[in-house]
Amino acid sequence: MITATVEARDNYxxxxxxxxxxxxxxxxxxxxxxxxxxxxFFFFLGGIFATIIRLELLTPxxxxxxxxxxxxxxxxxxxxxxxxxxxxxxxxxxxNFLVPMMLGCKDLAFPKxxxxxxxxxxxxxxxVLYAMLIGGVDTGWTFYxxxxxxxxxxxxxxTAVGVFITGFSSILTGLNFIVTVHRMRAPxxxxxxxxxxxxxxxxxxxxxxxxxxxxxxxxxxxxxxRGFHLGIFDPALGGDPVLFQHLFWFYSHPAVYIMVLPAMxxxxxxxxxxxxxxxxGYKFVAFASVAIAILGFxxxxxxxxxxxxxxxxxxxxxxxxxxxxxxxxxxxxxWTATLYKGSISYDTPMLYAFGFIGLFTMGGLTGTxxxxxxFDVHVTDTYFxxxxxxxxxxxxxxxxxxxxxxxxxxxxxxxxxxxxWAKLSALVVFLGFNLTFFPQFIMGYLGMPRRYHAYPEExxxxxxxxxxxxxxxxxxxxxxxxxxxxxxxxGPIAPDNPWRAxxxxxxxxxxxxxxxxxxxxVVTHEAYDYSVVxxxxxx
Amino acid sequence: MAEHIVTKKQYAYVFVIxxxxxxxxxxxxxxxxxxxxxxxxxxxxxxxxxxxxxxFMHVYWSTKLTRLVAVSGIAWLGLLLWLTLTDMIxxxxxxxxxx
Numbered sequence: 001m002i003t004a005t006v007e008a009r010d011n012y013x014x015x016x017x018x019x020x021x022x023x024x025x026x027x028x029x030x031x032x033x034x035x036x037x038x039x040x041f042f043f044f045l046g047g048i049f050a051t052i053i054r055l056e057l058l059t060p061x062x063x064x065x066x067x068x069x070x071x072x073x074x075x076x077x078x079x080x081x082x083x084x085x086x087x088x089x090x091x092x093x094x095x096n097f098l099v100p101m102m103l104g105c106k107d108l109a110f111p112k113x114x115x116x117x118x119x120x121x122x123x124x125x126x127x128v129l130y131a132m133l134i135g136g137v138d139t140g141w142t143f144y145x146x147x148x149x150x151x152x153x154x155x156x157x158x159t160a161v162g163v164f165i166t167g168f169s170s171i172l173t174g175l176n177f178i179v180t181v182h183r184m185r186a187p188x189x190x191x192x193x194x195x196x197x198x199x200x201x202x203x204x205x206x207x208x209x210x211x212x213x214x215x216x217x218x219x220x221x222x223x224x225x226r227g228f229h230l231g232i233f234d235p236a237l238g239g240d241p242v243l244f245q246h247l248f249w250f251y252s253h254p255a256v257y258i259m260v261l262p263a264m265x266x267x268x269x270x271x272x273x274x275x276x277x278x279x280x281g282y283k284f285v286a287f288a289s290v291a292i293a294i295l296g297f298x299x300x301x302x303x304x305x306x307x308x309x310x311x312x313x314x315x316x317x318x319x320x321x322x323x324x325x326x327x328x329x330x331x332x333x334x335w336t337a338t339l340y341k342g343s344i345s346y347d348t349p350m351l352y353a354f355g356f357i358g359l360f361t362m363g364g365l366t367g368t369x370x371x372x373x374x375f376d377v378h379v380t381d382t383y384f385x386x387x388x389x390x391x392x393x394x395x396x397x398x399x400x401x402x403x404x405x406x407x408x409x410x411x412x413x414x415x416x417x418x419x420x421w422a423k424l425s426a427l428v429v430f431l432g433f434n435l436t437f438f439p440q441f442i443m444g445y446l447g448m449p450r451r452y453h454a455y456p457e458e459x460x461x462x463x464x465x466x467x468x469x470x471x472x473x474x475x476x477x478x479x480x481x482x483x484x485x486x487x488x489x490x491g492p493i494a495p496d497n498p499w500r501a502x503x504x505x506x507x508x509x510x511x512x513x514x515x516x517x518x519x520x521x522v523v524t525h526e527a528y529d530y531s532v533v534x535x536x537x538x539x
Numbered sequence: 540m541a542e543h544i545v546t547k548k549q550y551a552y553v554f555v556i557x558x559x560x561x562x563x564x565x566x567x568x569x570x571x572x573x574x575x576x577x578x579x580x581x582x583x584x585x586x587x588x589x590x591x592x593x594x595f596m597h598v599y600w601s602t603k604l605t606r607l608v609a610v611s612g613i614a615w616l617g618l619l620l621w622l623t624l625t626d627m628i629x630x631x632x633x634x635x636x637x638x
Binding site: 182210211214240242243246247250297298300301304308309310311312313316317 | 604611612615618619622623625626627629630631632633
């Protein structure tokens with residue numbers, strides 16, 4: 001790690017002052033911070049719901065909250081974490097901050113549209129918050145019919161409208177990234193010189209643009225059937241309830257890749273920087289992102305093996321689901337090969353990257369279990385599934401998000417975080433995560449159903465372990481929240497390139513000037529060419 | 540790239556064709572074509588939508604990349620319909636309820 005001396009330079013944080021300068025900003029870096037603040041709020045709100053859920057499950061009887069309240073708790077936990085935290089997490093914060101800088105340009109292609117995306121996100125979030133405050137929703141984050149259209153007596157339409165609105169934010173961000181990558185790359189920055197974070201963000205954007213309209217239309221149809229009794233999903237009105245699941249999962253399965261592809265991009269950057277090596281098989285890793293984005297749209301039926309979907313369709317979806325494992329495995333093998341004979345350093349971001357690789361692999365492998373027809377019937381709607389997707393979404397995306405936040409924090413804030421505390425928190429998060437979710441694989445396999453607030457006594461030991469793990473995990477998340485805030489004022493001044501990394505974002509000052517670069521950079525090398533950095537350091 | 544200027548005459552032609560097709564939809568809607576009721580309505584709708592996309596939205600004169608974006612959207616809709624239909628069509632083949 002390199003240290004720096006204090007030197008006052010104009011930067012995006014100090015260029016303008018006042019609330020108005022933030023709320024009307026068109027600077028992608030400031031908008032990234034607006035997103036960071038918003039999604040951090042939603043993360044801790046969703047975390048509070050998770051805490052109450054885990055406390056309820058400490059004992060077999062439903063004694064802390066009623067079953068109705070429990071239903072609302074897991075519904076709001078899921079809706080907030082998926083739509084208001086995980087989906088915007090890496091793209092809207094790190095993506096917004098980094099895409100223009102990695103491309104060597106001043107801003108995204110449509111800066112005003114970028115600000116509009118944030119406002120749309122906030123409006124959608126406020127709808128969900130309002131629904132929560134006046135009574136909540138109890139359909140689960142999946143809004144399955146006929147519960148959501150005919151039976152639920154909670155604020156389904158209001159919540160669905162909130163999710164519907166945030167979808168537009170996601171589409172506009174994706175559109176902005178796609179156009180920026182196509183049109184605004186610095187001179188010399190060819191497609192195969194792009195950092196892999198850009199490739200994965202680009203693939204994510206394609207999913208956002210192509211998939212999100214379908215969830216918007218689906219939720220609109222739910223609202224129309226619930227409000228006006230149009231016969232779309234209700235068989236009594238001539239509809240088909242399984243059709244809802246087709247439409248819902250056509251978006252919501254690729255949405256998992258909206259969450260995890262950018263995380264893979266972050267991990268590619270971290271693994272390369274902290275092993276001082278080019279990513280092994282750059283083109284394979286780049287095209288694996290595109291392959292995941294495309295194949296991810298062909299597998300949604302594996303969520304419906306016991307939902308009344310025909311066996312023949314299930315067989316097709318099962319086979320297609322196995323295909324996604326191929327590009328995912330390419331990435332994991334290539335990261336591992338990158339480490340081979342690398343000069344590895346164990347800084348905090350790298351600890352999170354290691355955590356990601358291990359946990360994502362476990363989540364991915366259990367995903368192939370679930371793609372097999374016979375096994376899936378046994379564990380559908382059990383804690384096995386809950387553990388599986390938390391290994392992907394929390395073990396995967398959250399680890400990479402935290403790793404990325406640490407890695408680029410010096411660039412974002414101009415300050416260093418305390419390395420000792422950061423390493424400790426990475427360890428606490430890893431241990432807490434596994435203690436929370438590994439027992440859920442076992443109890444799910446043994447038959448513990450998800451979404452129950454009371455359960456037989458033989459499952460208690462696993463629930464106690466899981467709740468203990470959740471407490472550790474909560475501590476692991478609170479520590480970075482505290483030291484990041486601390487570092488804004490007291491952290492050592494960050495140098496421009498503390499990790500001696502290769503991306504264009506490291507060639508400008510920390511924090512960057514409002515227009516990112518004093519002079520438009522010209523790219524003459526491939527990505528991850530560390531000989532250039534060594535020359536600059538020596539020179 | 541310079542923006543292609545569409546003449547008022549071209550817009551008027553497309554507009555007239557759209558009106559004729561709307562008339563076609565209305566006439567077909569009042570006729571009993573048996574199983575072809577939906578087919579005819581959808582074919583007319585697709586032609587109308589294509590005209591709007593190609594001429595009113597200028598895709599006809601756009602770059603290859605823009606055309607690719609438009610085709611991708613349609614292809615993805617096709618994907619949704621195709622894989623959903625693998626379920627809808629094959630339901631009941633086994634003769635076991637729910638399979």
